[in-house]
Every structure is written in structure tokens, then in C-alpha cells.
Amino acid sequence: xxxxxxxxxxxxxxxxxxxxxxxxxxxxxxxxxxxxxxxxxxxxxxxxxxxxxxxxxxxxxxxxxxxxxxxxxxxxxxxxxxxxxxxxxxxxxxxxxxxxxxxxxxxxxxxxxxxxxxxxxxxxxxxxxxxxxxxxxxxxxxxxxxxxxxxxxxxxxxxxxxxxxxxxxxxxxxxxxxxxxxxxxxxxxxxxxxxxxxxxxxxxxxxxxxxxxxxxxxxxxxxxxxxxxxxxxxxxxxxxxxxxxxxxxxxxxxxxxxxxxxxxxxxxxxxxxxxxxxxxxxxxxxxxxxxxxxxxxxxxxxxxxxxxxxxxxxxxxxxxxxxxxxxxxxxxxxxxxxxxxxxxxxxxxxxxxxxxxxxxxxxxxxxxxxxxxxxxxxxxxxxxxxxxxxxxxxxxxxxxxxxxxxxxxxxxxxxxxxxxxxxxxxxxxxxxxxxxxxxxxxxxxxxxxxxxxxxxxxxxxxxxxxxxxxxxxxxxxxxxxxxxxxxxxxxxxxxxxxxxxxxxxxxxxxxxxxxxxxxxxxxxxxxxxxxxxxxxxxxxxxxxxxxxxxxxxxxxxxxxxxxxxxxxxxxxxxxxxxxxxx
Numbered sequence: 137x138x139x140x141x142x143x144x145x146x147x148x149x150x151x152x153x154x155x156x157x158x159x160x161x162x163x164x165x166x167x168x169x170x171x172x173x174x175x176x177x178x179x180x181x182x183x184x185x186x187x188x189x190x191x192x193x194x195x196x197x198x199x200x201x202x203x204x205x206x207x208x209x210x211x212x213x214x215x216x217x218x219x220x221x222x223x224x225x226x227x228x229x230x231x232x233x234x235x236x237x238x239x240x241x242x243x244x245x246x247x248x249x250x251x252x253x254x255x256x257x258x259x260x261x262x263x264x265x266x267x268x269x270x271x272x273x274x275x276x277x278x279x280x281x282x283x284x285x286x287x288x289x290x291x292x293x294x295x296x297x298x299x300x301x302x303x304x305x306x307x308x309x310x311x312x313x314x315x316x317x318x319x320x321x322x323x324x325x326x327x328x329x330x331x332x333x334x335x336x337x338x339x340x341x342x343x344x345x346x347x348x349x350x351x352x353x354x355x356x357x358x359x360x361x362x363x364x365x366x367x368x369x370x371x372x373x374x375x376x377x378x379x380x381x382x383x384x385x386x387x388x389x390x391x392x393x394x395x396x397x398x399x400x401x402x403x404x405x406x407x408x409x410x411x412x413x414x415x416x417x418x419x420x421x422x423x424x425x426x427x428x429x430x431x432x433x434x435x436x437x438x439x440x441x442x443x444x445x446x447x448x449x450x451x452x453x454x455x456x457x458x459x460x461x462x463x464x465x466x467x468x469x470x471x472x473x474x475x476x477x478x479x480x481x482x483x484x485x486x487x488x489x490x491x492x493x494x495x496x497x498x499x500x501x502x503x504x505x506x507x508x509x510x511x512x513x514x515x516x517x518x519x520x521x522x523x524x525x526x527x528x529x530x531x532x533x534x535x536x537x538x539x540x541x542x543x544x545x546x547x548x549x550x551x552x553x554x555x556x557x558x559x560x561x562x563x564x565x566x567x568x569x570x571x572x573x574x575x576x577x578x579x580x581x582x583x584x585x586x587x588x589x590x591x592x593x594x595x596x597x598x599x600x601x602x603x604x605x606x607x608x609x610x611x612x613x614x615x616x617x618x619x620x621x622x623x624x625x626x627x628x629x630x631x632x633x634x635x636x637x638x639x640x641x642x643x644x645x646x647x648x649x650x651x652x653x654x655x656x657x658x659x660x661x662x663x664x665x666x667x668x669x670x671x672x673x674x675x676x677x678x679x680x681x682x683x684x685x686x687x688x689x690x691x692x693x694x695x696x697x698x699x700x701x702x703x704x705x706x707x708x709x710x711x712x713x714x715x716x717x718x
Contacts, residue, residue: 152618153259155594156318156601157611158284167236167279173200178207180219185373186250187217193258199270216241217250223283229320230285233257235277251375252318256282259622266625288555290518290569291600292321292379293593298328299411300350300576301357308370309582313589313628315374317597322371323379323446323571329389329408329416333358336432339395345407346390351577353409365439372441379479380440382432383448385455385463389416397424411577414453420463430470437474445476449484450498461487468493479518485510494568497559498522500542508561516568519555525596527574527588531631536697537578537588547633551595551612554604572596583629590623590630591616613637677702686718693718
């Protein structure tokens, strides 16, 4: 529902700040609200934690105390986060937000809905609100009335911590980024051929040996159960449910290398640090295999409060069809035994008639007989088509990170598809939601995550949240461009896609990125850019480096391939995407 006449321009101006697009937005030019040092945050008692979260976002940049006070009334000033009084249409994830001169009021039926409204309020404030030090800005919220709720209940993102291990702090950082765009599921890919990343009692070699490396070598790593619980708790505080994945029966070389008895021949293979797939399989005929799998599922279920466990099931090329069926006939009931429901890559759903099982479609075609049959039976499908939603695909041929087996995925490609009508025979009523996976064969640092997830992650988030009636590339690219300043304030090292009309300052940064990606792809080839050489001394974190800069690090000389501001862990010898020995 949109306003008409003289309100149209004002509505457009307000909407340019918001991703995902809301269901209904009605601007009120007279309702402009300004935060001040006397502003208070009032909450229904059960929503106090959401109020404290909002205060934690706003206090550093405003410098205001913003105390949080419980209330049973409807305050006529300040910011109010209230349970009850929202339209029934918003359900349990939506909200209503009203901004007047005297107050900002968010109403919802649940704290989840209030949290979603808080994210919209953040985006209505100037982007400097995301800074972690005091800013001298007038904190104005435009007058508006928004009613909003999601198109799909499930809006997810996946982070692969198996190919390259990413520590707790990196995962938390990604959780915060997901929350801003109303993502409500984090799928953690915990195990693969290159690494086993979670402590399992009774099987210590999984982490002592199986977690000891990663793609390309390096130290690897793993989460203790306490660290995993810490991630789950942190995500839950941001209304995000963790879905852990242990990929079975293939993608298991790290486990097979850790325990010889899991192999049919009783011989443990060496650890792998390459990115090949399809060569590993648990031994389907051995009882020890199912003791192992049950131990893993039982322990994982015990520390995962969410209702789903992901069992993988993809690319089991080293397992015969008969063994694959036998394996899943024994394993799928174990998930239910420990009180969880199954999610798996879509191949697995051919082995079961359980309609509570969720197939996650990762293919590159718009037809799939197995998934279509599951939808016809009543299964709900989670959509992650690799050529649309995979955040690890390169943007174009010059992208220095990522893979390209599913094709190049620029922002418009990620945005311009309809989950409700994408797969033949899978109507919108059979779609549970969407997920944006980020595989990490080439993703080593938080900056790498930033570069591949932004700006595509918000595109997938909008597909999951916003009604299809609001879907419009021309509008979206303008709204997305407005997010750039917010990402900069948040310290997100994002890709400046040429498809998006960034501001002039952002465009200048994009010019550097364009030079960067060409240089890193073929630094000595005919397309290598001409750069101004600077010798800038010893490498140091916090320094802004440009393409062509030369530094010394531990007595060796390196040349910069990609403009960036260095952070700890980006030392030249460790990050070949940024540096090359010179």
C-alpha cells in the first residue's frame, strides 16, 4: 500500500533507506522525530532485552544515556517497544512502526517482531548511527507509519567454517550483519573433507586431528561445546536460530582420517587441504559408523535449541545408491529420536517420505524431479539455487575471491528471481524460504566474508522478506546504494558493484576495486593496470593500502593487489588475495 499525490516523493525518499522493502509505508512529513539526550527507551517488561539491544546500538554514536524503562502504558514520548496492539496481519515476526514528532512507537505480537522493527528504525536513522564513537549528527527519524511482515518464515544464511575455520568472533560479527537485514536462521556448515569443527565427547581425534588444517593448509581450528553454545546464545539474542550441519555420508574425509575404523578397509586416509569433492564416504556396512553418527547427532541436538539439524547428504559420489538409501534409512530416524527435524541438501529427500523433512535446493536448473515430488507430498522446500544465491560465486571474471562453477553472480542476478515461482512444480505454498550460502574455499578473513556477502546478502534477504509486489530492480538498486554509507560506518569491506548507483565517494572507491580485481587476477598480464608505485615502509594494521603499494613484512617485500585497510590477520604472507611477493 503506497501513498499517492504529494506524498509519493516523500514515500520514495523514506523507502530509499530501507532494505528489505516493507509491506506498507505511509510517510508523514509532519511527524519528523529527533532523538535527544533526554530520550528514553520504554519497553513492555518481556521486551526489555530488545530495548537494551537498541540502546547498545544507539548509545556509542549518539553519546546519549538512553535508559531502558519497563512500562505497561503507551508512552507519549521517546522510543516505545510494545507487545500487543499490532495488527493481526503482522503475525509473529512482523511489526508496526509509527514515527511522530513526540514518539517512535514499535508494536508487535512477539519480541521477534519488535526486534525486526528495531532493524527498520536503525535504517531510518542516519548511517552514522552505526559508528562506535560519538558523532556530531542531528539524529532525525522521518515521520512514517510502517506495517511490515515477512513473505517467508525462513530467511537464512550459511557460513562454511569447515573449508576455512572462522573463530567465534568472526561468526558473531556475521550474525550482527545478518540481523540488520532480518535474517532469522544461521546455517553453520561444521564438517567437511577439510576439517571437523566441533568437539564431540568420546571422539577426541575429530578435533585433535581432523580440525588441524584447512583448505591450503594452515592451523584450522574448532569450537568447544561451550564456544558453540556461545554462538547459539549470541544468535538467539538477535532472533537468529542456528541450524548446525554435519555433512553425511560424503564430505567426511576429516572424520575418516581421524578414525581408521570408519573406513571400510580400516585404513585412515591422509588429511586433505584441496577443494575436490565426491571422493569420501563413511562405511555404510559397519556398525561403528552408526554408533559414531548417533553420538554426533545426540550431542549436537543436546546443545542446539533450534528444531532443525542439517545432515548434508550432497555429492555422495563415493556411495552407491543402495548404500545411500541404507545409510539414510538408519540415520534420519536418529534425528527424530533426539527431538529434531531434518534439513538436508535436496538429494537426500529421495530417500524418505517424511513430510517434515526440509530439502534445501542448491541446483542450477529450474526443474528437479526429486524436489518436485517432495513438494507434491507436502514437504516445504528451502531455496538456495547456486547460480542465484551462492555468495561464494564470483561477481565477474575479475573477482579475486570465490569460485565460478555455477556461473558469475552479480547483484542483479542475485536479486532478479522469484522464489515463489522458481522451481517447476514447487508453488509458493511449498516454499519454506530462502538461504544464501557462503562456502569458504577462498574465504579466509572477515574482510573476505564482507566482500562476497555485500551487497548480495541484502538482495537475498529482500527476496525472503518483502512481498513480491514490491520487487523492482530499479527501486532496489537505489535503496541498496543508500546502504553503502551504513556499511562503511559498520566497517564492512564491501564490493562496489558497477550495477549500483553509489554516491560519488563510493564510486571512487569502486574505481579502486575495479583496478584491484583486474590486478589480482593477472598481475603481470596484458590487462594489468598501470598504477603509481609507492614504497610505504613496513606493513602495519590500520594502514590504508592502494594497488601497487610496496611494503616489507618480516624482511620480505610484497606488492599490494587490492586496495584495502589492513587489519590484524591480513599480514602479507597470509593473504595472497591482497599481497604478492615482490
